[in-house]
Each structure stands twice: as structure tokens, then as C-alpha cells.
Amino acid sequence: MIPKQTVNMTDVAARCGVSIASVSRALRGEPGVSPATRDRILSAARELSYVISPEASRLSGGPTGRVGVVVPRVDAWFYSTIVAGIADEFDTVGIDLVLCTLPDPAARHRFFEALPLRRKVDAVIVVSLPLSSRERTRIDQLGVPAVFVGGHRDVGARVWIGIDDELAARQAVGHLLRIGHRDIAMIQAGPADPDDTDTPWATDQARIDGFHGQMREAGLADPTVVTVKWSIDGGSRGMEELLSRTEPPTAVFCHSDEIALGALRTLRRAGVAVPHQISVIGVDDHPSADVNDLTTVAQPVRDQGRIAAQAVLTQLGGAATVSASAQRVNAATTLPTRLVIRGSTAPPR
Amino acid sequence: MIPKQTVNMTDVAARCGVSIASVSRALRGEPGVSPATRDRILSAARELSYVISPEASRLSGGPTGRVGVVVPRVDAWFYSTIVAGIADEFDTVGIDLVLCTLPDPAARHRFFEALPLRRKVDAVIVVSLPLSSRERTRIDQLGVPAVFVGGHRDVGARVWIGIDDELAARQAVGHLLRIGHRDIAMIQAGPADPDDTDTPWATDQARIDGFHGQMREAGLADPTVVTVKWSIDGGSRGMEELLSRTEPPTAVFCHSDEIALGALRTLRRAGVAVPHQISVIGVDDHPSADVNDLTTVAQPVRDQGRIAAQAVLTQLGGAATVSASAQRVNAATTLPTRLVIRGSTAPPR
DNA sequence: CTGAAAGCGCTTACAG
DNA sequence: CTGAAAGCGCTTACAG
Numbered sequence: 010m011i012p013k014q015t016v017n018m019t020d021v022a023a024r025c026g027v028s029i030a031s032v033s034r035a036l037r038g039e040p041g042v043s044p045a046t047r048d049r050i051l052s053a054a055r056e057l058s059y060v061i062s063p064e065a066s067r068l069s070g071g072p073t074g075r076v077g078v079v080v081p082r083v084d085a086w087f088y089s090t091i092v093a094g095i096a097d098e099f100d101t102v103g104i105d106l107v108l109c110t111l112p113d114p115a116a117r118h119r120f121f122e123a124l125p126l127r128r129k130v131d132a133v134i135v136v137s138l139p140l141s142s143r144e145r146t147r148i149d150q151l152g153v154p155a156v157f158v159g160g161h162r163d164v165g166a167r168v169w170i171g172i173d174d175e176l177a178a179r180q181a182v183g184h185l186l187r188i189g190h191r192d193i194a195m196i197q198a199g200p201a202d203p204d205d206t207d208t209p210w211a212t213d214q215a216r217i218d219g220f221h222g223q224m225r226e227a228g229l230a231d232p233t234v235v236t237v238k239w240s241i242d243g244g245s246r247g248m249e250e251l252l253s254r255t256e257p258p259t260a261v262f263c264h265s266d267e268i269a270l271g272a273l274r275t276l277r278r279a280g281v282a283v284p285h286q287i288s289v290i291g292v293d294d295h296p297s298a299d300v301n302d303l304t305t306v307a308q309p310v311r312d313q314g315r316i317a318a319q320a321v322l323t324q325l326g327g328a329a330t331v332s333a334s335a336q337r338v339n340a341a342t343t344l345p346t347r348l349v350i351r352g353s354t355a356p357p358r
Numbered sequence: 359m360i361p362k363q364t365v366n367m368t369d370v371a372a373r374c375g376v377s378i379a380s381v382s383r384a385l386r387g388e389p390g391v392s393p394a395t396r397d398r399i400l401s402a403a404r405e406l407s408y409v410i411s412p413e414a415s416r417l418s419g420g421p422t423g424r425v426g427v428v429v430p431r432v433d434a435w436f437y438s439t440i441v442a443g444i445a446d447e448f449d450t451v452g453i454d455l456v457l458c459t460l461p462d463p464a465a466r467h468r469f470f471e472a473l474p475l476r477r478k479v480d481a482v483i484v485v486s487l488p489l490s491s492r493e494r495t496r497i498d499q500l501g502v503p504a505v506f507v508g509g510h511r512d513v514g515a516r517v518w519i520g521i522d523d524e525l526a527a528r529q530a531v532g533h534l535l536r537i538g539h540r541d542i543a544m545i546q547a548g549p550a551d552p553d554d555t556d557t558p559w560a561t562d563q564a565r566i567d568g569f570h571g572q573m574r575e576a577g578l579a580d581p582t583v584v585t586v587k588w589s590i591d592g593g594s595r596g597m598e599e600l601l602s603r604t605e606p607p608t609a610v611f612c613h614s615d616e617i618a619l620g621a622l623r624t625l626r627r628a629g630v631a632v633p634h635q636i637s638v639i640g641v642d643d644h645p646s647a648d649v650n651d652l653t654t655v656a657q658p659v660r661d662q663g664r665i666a667a668q669a670v671l672t673q674l675g676g677a678a679t680v681s682a683s684a685q686r687v688n689a690a691t692t693l694p695t696r697l698v699i700r701g702s703t704a705p706p707r
Numbered sequence: 708c709t710g711a712a713a714g715c716g717c718t719t720a721c722a723g
Numbered sequence: 724c725t726g727a728a729a730g731c732g733c734t735t736a737c738a739g
Contacts, residue, residue, distance in 0.1 A: 015477070017716060028726045033718060043724055060476050064416040065716030068731045073413070075456075083432065084442035084660070093433035096459045103474060107424075108455045110445045125452060127409050128364070241649060270649045277651070296590060297646045300619045302626070311433070366732060377710045382734060392708055414732030417715045 016059045024053045036061060075105045076321055077126040077133040082112050086267075086295055087310060091136055091158060094314025102322060111138070121147045132321045134158060136314075154324040158317045162341055168320045169341045172308045177346040178219025178262070181290045181306045184348055185260045186227050189356045190288065193232055194258040195220045196247035196268050198239035216264055216292065233258060237268070244271020252279055259357040260288040266295035266305055273301055273353070284355035294349055302352035309344050316342060365406045373402045385410060424454045425670055426479040428469070430486055431461050435616075435644055436659060440485055440507060443663025451671060460487070470496045481670045483507060485663075503673040507666045511690055517669045518690045521657045526695040527568025527611070530639045530655045533697055534609045535576050538705045539637065542581055543607035544569045545596035545617050547588035565613055565641065582607060586617070593620025601628055608706040609637040615644035618652055622702070633704035643698055651701035658693050665691060 018036075022029045027046060035042045035050040042050070053059075067073050078095055080088045092108065099106050107130055111117040121144045126133060133151055137159040140148065145165075148155050156168045185193050197217050217234065224232045235250045237243035244263060248271065251257055263269035269291030276283050283289055291298060294307030320342075367385075371378045376395060384391045384399040391399070402408075416422050427444055429437045441457065448455050456479055460466040470493045475482060482500055486508040489497065494514075497504050505517045534542050546566050566583065573581045584599045586592035593612060597620065600606055612618035618640030625632050632638055640647060643656030669691075 015716095019716080029717075030719085030726060030728095031724085034725095037718090041724065046724080060473075062417070062477050062716050064413040064422070064477075065731090066718075067413040068411070068417055068716080068733085069718035070731070071718070082442060083445060084435075084439045086433075086435070089438035089441075090433045092438075092457070093431060093459065093461075096432065096457060097461070100459070100465060105474070105478065106457045108441070108445060108457045110442065110449070112442075112446070116449060124409075125454070128411055128413075129454065241645060270646070274649045274651075297619070297649065300590060300623045300646065301650065364732095368732080378733075379710060379712095379735085380708085383709095386734090390708065395708080411732050414715090415734075417717085417732080418734035419715070420734070 015062075016057045017062070018059070021050065021054050021057060021059050024057065025049045072131045072325070073129060074103070075107050075130045076318075077107045077109055077130040078136065079109045079111065079120070079126075079133060079138065080136040081110070081138065083108065083110055087265075087293065088136060090310040091314035091317075094311035094316075095134060095318040096314075097311075098315050098318030098322070104322070124151060126151060131325055132156070134317050134321060135160070136317075140164075154321065156317050156320045156324070158313050162343075166340065168317075168324070170313050170316050170320065170344070171342075172313075172344050172346050174215030175219035175222070177292050177306045177308065178216040179223045180346060180348050181262050181292060182220055182223040184304070184350070184354065185262065185288060185290060186223070188288075188354065190260040191227075191229060192256075192258045192357075193224065193229070193260045193262060194251055195232065195234045195262045196244060196251070196264060196272060197234050197236045198243065198264040198268055199236035220262055239265065239267065241267050241271040241274070244268035244273075245275045246271070248272035248275035252281070257287065259286075260290070260354070263289060263291045266291035266293040266298045266303060269303055269305070269353075270295070270297055270301060273303065283353050285358065288354040288357075290354055292346075298349070298351070304351045304354040305349050306346050307349045308346045312344060316344075364411075365408045366411070367408070370399065370403050370406060370408050373406065374398045421480045421674070422478060423452070424456050424479045425667075426456045426458055426475040426482040428458045428460065428475075428482060428484045428487065430459070432457065432459055436614075436642065437485060439659040440663035440666075443660040443665075444483060444667040445663075446660075447664050447667030447671070453671070473500060475500060480674055481505070483666050483670060484509070485666075489513075503670065505666050505669045505673070507662050511692075515689065517666075517673070519662050519665050519669065519693070520691075521662075521693050521695050523564030524568035524571070526641050526655045526657065527565040528572045529695060529697050530611050530641060531569055531572040533653070533699070533703065534611065534637060534639060535572065537637075537703065539609040540576075540578060541605075541607045541706075542573065542578070542609045542611060543600055544581065544583045544611045545593060545600070545613060545621060546583055546585045547592065547613040547617055548585035569611055588614065588616065590616050590620040590623070593617035593622075594624045595620070597621035597624035601630070606636065608635075609639070609703070612638060612640045615640035615642040615647045615652060615654055618654070618702075619644070619646055619650060622650055622652065632702050634707065637703040637706075639703055641695075647698070647700070653700045653703040654698050655695050656698045657695045661693060665693075 018029045018032050022032045031042055031046060032050050035047045036054060063074055078092060080092060083089050083092060096106055109120060111120050124147055130153060132154040134156045139160040157164045159171045162169050162171060235247045237247040261272060263272055269289050272289055276287060281287055291303055291305040294305050298305045367378045367381050371381045380391055380395060381399050384396045385403060412423055427441060429441060432438050432441060445455055458469060460469050473496055479502060481503040483505045488509040506513045508520045511518050511520060584596045586596040610621060612621055618638050621638055625636060630636055640652055640654040643654050647654045
């Protein structure tokens with residue numbers, strides 16, 4: 010039972026007849042306390058169900074015990090899964106996760122100008138945000154280690170974790186080519202607001218570069234590309250646009266599974282048979298890809314979060330408490346992607 | 359530009375030739391500072407790009423500026439959408455969101471025993487966790503206001519926000535009855551570990567009660583119910599079980615859209631036509647429900663998060679900064695659910 | 708309206 | 724190994 014009024018270090022010290030200095034040392038596992046007194050202190054702390062005041066601890070030079078996680082949104086499968094991976098890892102070592110979402114350009118701008126995380130966290134994980142140089146500077150000014158997941162892999166000396174987006178695109182397009190498609194279009198996810206060049210989003214160039222590269226190498230120049238918003242509705246509209254053409258493609262490479270799901274919806278409503286009339290492939294291996302029998306290129310999402318969290322723990326010097334697998338975190342870690350063949354792709358008729 | 363070393367209140371005070379007491383008052387908008395000095399202080403703070411040390415502030419009696427959000431998981435649409443709603447609201451007033459996930463019974467137990475949020479937050483929002491009395495006590499011992507979203511609506515004097523789960527079930531079943539179905543089964547989401555009676559999860563009785571109630575009133579006793587894990591795979595298995603019976607039902611009410619999506623997958627693989635041979639209905643209006651043309655009962659998810667956040671802000675006395683709509687938060691707020699008719703339901707043949 | 712001073716609950720040299 | 728004391732950066736009565 011916890012007494013109504015807060016228990017302080019003084020109370021623990023009094024109960025053991027030692028100074029608060031010893032309590033502080035014992036509780037943090039610092040050397041300089043005899044095993045006997047350490048034990049007494051530890052059990053007294055337990056009996057009083059004492060918890061250290063993070064504020065006081067921090068003020069006196071300790072860490073905050075908090076790490077900021079910055080994501081564009083949480084209400085999207087990809088991001089929430091990364092956050093879940095981070096949370097798993099932090100939970101095991103008792104780090105608190107402070108979540109920051111930047112759902113729109115205004116929020117993003119506010120975040121980087123106000124820097125609400127200043128003085129509040131020991132480190133920060135930035136997910137899927139290709140940073141402008143101004144933003145990069147601001148993150149530097151946080152004055153704590155930063156780890157990046159996705160976005161530009163070019164993050165200087167900082168740790169980056171992600172996949173090879175160009176390769177993922179090539180894997181997808183390679184599959185379509187291999188089974189005989191020549192007339193392949195892409196539905197690309199572009200920025201919500203094309204005018205907003207200041208705030209690049211996760212929808213980087215790599216996937217479309219991979220698409221073009223692979224097509225070019227197959228001797229197919231100038232393939233059709235339509236650009237839409239990254240959402241199910243965006244995918245729907247993209248496919249509507251493709252169906253509006255005189256000669257729809259026989260296969261469509263979608264920037265992501267969400268786009269592909271929208272595309273499939275349009276095809277179903279239009280009565281176009283998948284894969285018989287049009288093949289569709291996505292990227293991600295979203296849970297709904299399985300449900301909708303969508304061929305895709307899978308990427309390990311939760312692992313990206315996990316590894317990012319481990320990288321943070323390593324940088325915070327918590328190496329001792331980090332699992333062995335996390336001991337070595339390189340500056341850039343590229344996780345593998347792989348083709349998952351399902352029923353939405355087949356050779357052209 | 360932020361100087362390399364941290365700027366403190368002392369620096370701001372020195373720059374204006376006032377005491378730190380005045381700076382403290384001015385920055386927090388407290389009375390007792392002349393407009394002139396207040397202005398000077400405010401602009402000095404801006405020039406130095408000073409931010410208050412939350413730790414020092416807190417230690418001296420101020421709030422932490424943080425609110426804990428406890429969810430079973432983030433990597434599920436329902437929870438992440440609620441978190442997004444909360445985050446939206448907190449962002450506007452500068453409250454930090456500390457996320458706690460309890461993915462399994464062990465994590466849940468650890469959370470309620472260790473109470474890692476103690477001394478760290480000004481309030482807590484508990485999402486979709488029907489609490490045991492022990493757990494309730496522990497939340498009380500946090501010593502801060504608590505707001506509940508979903509779970510048991512019976513939370514004493516505390517604020518509760520949710521939907522009427524029994525009504526939602528009745529709306530779904532009512533639709534099936536109205537279009538002529540009599541042979542209706544339910545795929546219910548049950549606890550992952552039926553033995554673990556200590557830690558009830560979100561899968562409460564209300565939806566199955568609504569199902570049984572509505573069936574009884576239609577004169578249909580003892581309808582078939584299969585219980586599975588709350589997941590897409592669970593739904594798949596539930597439908598497999600129903601298809602194994604000699605006489606499969608003509609319609610299936612699924613505990614949630616995720617369950618329904620799994621059920622649809624099984625039906626597709628089994629070559630059973632939806633809705634011609636079997637009608638399927640879910641609850642939630644998950645984004646994939648639209649993609650898969652699934653009839654469902656929609657609930658406002660993001661709003662539940664928003665309203666919970668507003669309730670917290672109100673309780674923290676931030677009434678002045680809360681939008682008008684949040685001014686009145688009742689002890690229990692029940693949000694409406696509504697039928698969304700799509701293509702997965704039709705009269706029986 | 709303004710400031711000097713105590714105190715919040717810790718950590719960290721510094722002595723012993 | 725152990726403790727007394729200074730100090731972290733604020734807020735809050737208490738005087739003026």
C-alpha cells in the first residue's frame with residue numbers, strides 16, 4: 010500500500026538510519042555501498058514502495074528517463090507498428106516514450122520551431138521524416154542523440170535504420186516483368202501539397218526511381234505514372250485515372266499497400282477482374298494485404314522500431330542493460346525486403 | 359539560434375534587470391507583474407529562446423505538463439486512432455503524451471504493480487481496459503485524475519467515454535433480422551487466455567449480450583456462437599468453424615471488423631459467395647471495411663480520444679484553454695453508433 | 708508591482 | 724564504505 014503522502018528518499022534513509030546519499034547510491038546501483046546496507050536500503054524502499062522523483066533526479070544531473078518519438082501520424086499502420094516496436098523495447102528497460110505526432114505541415118513547422126521536446130528527453134527517434142536542413146539543425150539543437158527511421162538515409166553521423174526503397178520497387182516491378190508484363194503503370198504517392206517544398210514527407214523518390222530504373226533496363230521507356238495522396242482513397246483515384254485511359258495497363262505497381270488497396274477497390278467496383286485483366290502489386294505487407302490477397306514486397310516494420318530503440322539505448326550508454334543483439338548498431342542499418350506472392354498478380358492474358 | 363549551453367531563468371532575469379521571481383510570474387502569465395516588465399521579460403525570453411526547465415518547475419510545485427495514455431497496443435487501428443485523437447488535442451495546448459502499452463498479461467501486471475507512471479504525469483487516460491478492483495486501486499494510487507475510454511463504464515466517480523456496445527450489437531443483428539435472416543451466428547472475440555480471469559480485456563460481454571438479446575426478442579433461441587482471438591486470423595478460424603457445421607448459417611455477426619475481415623478471407627478462399635450465400639456484418643467501420651465492402655456498425659473512434667483528452671484538460675483546470683465544446687464533460691459520455699450498409703449483407707436466398 | 712529567501716527532492720564532489 | 728553540504732532551476736509565500 011502506498012501511503013497517501015509521497016514517500017521521499019529522506020523517508021527511506023530515516024528508516025535505515027543512513028544518509029540520503031547512500032540511498033541514492035544504492036538505488037542506482039552505484040558502487041560505494043556495502044552489500045549489507047544496500048540490501049537494507051533496497052528492502053526498505055520496497056516496503057515503502059518508494060519511487061525516485063524523476064524531476065529531482067534530473068535536476069541534479071541524472072537523465073530524464075524519457076525518449077521522444079516523432080512520427081507523422083500514429084493512426085496509420087506503418088507508423089503505429091514502428092511505435093509498437095519502440096515501445097516494446099523501451100518497456101523492458103523502463104524508458105518512457107513521449108509521443109509527438111506531426112499530422113500536417115503546420116504541426117510539423119510548429120514542432121521544429123518550438124522544439125517542445127527541449128529539456129524533456131534524453132534522446133529522440135525521428136520516423137519517416139526526410140528533414141530539411143533547417144529541421145536537421147533544429148534536431149541538433151535538441152542537444153541529445155537522435156536516431157532516424159526511414160526518410161533520407163543521409164543523416165550525417167547519426168544512426169539510420171530503414172529499407173532500400175529502390176530495391177523494394179525493383180523487386181516488385183521485377184516480378185511483374187518476369188511473369189510477362191510489359192505495359193506496367195505506377196500509382197505513386199506524392200506530397201499532399203505539391204507546393205509545399207519546404208517540408209518533404211516520407212514519400213521519397215526512391216520507389217519511383219526503382220520503378221523507372223527497372224523498366225528502363227527492360228527496354229521499356231516512359232512508363233505511365235500517376236501521382237496521388239498516400240491513402241486508400243488516393244489509390245482509388247489513381248486507378249480511376251488509369252482506367253480512364255484508352256489503353257489501361259496490364260499491371261500496376263503501387264507505391265504502398267494502402268494505395269494498392271484503394272486501387273483494388275476501384276477495380277472491384279469497376280468489375281475489372283484481378284489478376285486476369287489487371288495485376289496489382291504493392292509494398293509493405295500491410296495486414297490487409299493478406300486479407301485482400303494482394304501480392305506485395307514485405308518490409309520488417311516492427312523490427313525497424315525495435316532496432317531504432319536499441320540504437321538509442323546503446324547511445325545512452327545503457328549498453329549493459331541492452332540485449333546482446335543490440336550491442337552493435339552501425340551508422341546505417343538496411344533491413345531486407347522480400348516478395349510475397351499472392352493472388353493479385355498473374356501473367357497477362 | 360540556441361546557445362550551446364542551456365539558458366536559464368537567471369539569464370533571462372539578468373538580461374532584463376529583474377528578479378527570477380518576476381520572470382517566473384511573467385512567463386506563466388501570473389498576475390503581479392506590470393505590463394511593461396512583462397513585455398520586456400517575454401521578449402527577452404524569446405530572444406534567448408528560453409524554455410522553462412520542466413523538472414525544476416515541477417519540483418517547485420508546478421505540473422509536469424505530461425499525461426499518461428495507457429492502451430493495450432498501439433499497433434491496432436482502433437487504439438492508434440484513439441491515441442491520434444488524444445495527441446491532436448494535447449498538441450494544441452502543449453501537453454506531452456507519455457505512451458504506455460500493455461501488449462500481454464505480463465506487461466499489464468508489471469504496469470499495475472510497478473506503476474511506472476507514478477510521479478511522472480498530471481493525469482492518465484486508460485483505454486479499453488476493464489479494470490480489476492486491484493487495478494482500479496492502483497490507478498487511484500497514482501494520485502492524479504483518471505479518464506477512461508471504453509472498458510467497463512462503471513468507473514465510479516471518474517469520467518468515462520465510450521459507446522453502447524450492446525446497442526451496437528443490436529443495430530447489427532437488427533439489420534440482419536430485418537432483411538430476413540433467421541439463422542444468424544456470431545463470431546465472438548474472447549480472451550486470448552481464457553484461464554486468465556485476473557486480467558479482463560476489452561472484449562467485454564456487451565456485444566454478445568446484445569446479440570443474444572436481439573435474437574431472443576425475435577424468437578430465436580440458442581443461436582450459434584464461436585469464440586476466437588480478436589484478430590484477423592481469429593476471424594478466419596471462426597468462419598472455418600462455422601463452415602465445418604452441417605448447416606452453416608445464412609448470416610454472421612462478427613464482434614469487430616477485424617474478425618469480419620478474417621471471416622471474409624475464409625469465405626473467399628472457400629469459394630462461398632458473399633452476400634449471396636452468407637451475409638457478414640462487423641462493428642467499428644475500420645478503414646478496410648470500406649475497401650472490402652463490409653457492412654458494419656460505425657463508431658466514432660478518433661472522437662473518443664479527443665473527448666477523453668478534453669476531459670483531462672478540464673480536470674487539470676485548464677478550462678480556460680480548452681475549446682468551448684470541451685467545457686462540459688459529464689461523468690459518462692456515450693457516443694452514438696450507426697449502421698453502415700455495404701455489399702456484404704443481403705436478404706437470404 | 709517587485710525582490711530576497713526558503714524549499715522542492717534529488718546527485719555529486721569532498722571529506723572522513 | 725559513509726555522510727554533510729552544495730547545488731540543480733524553478734515556485735511560492737513573505738516582505739517591502
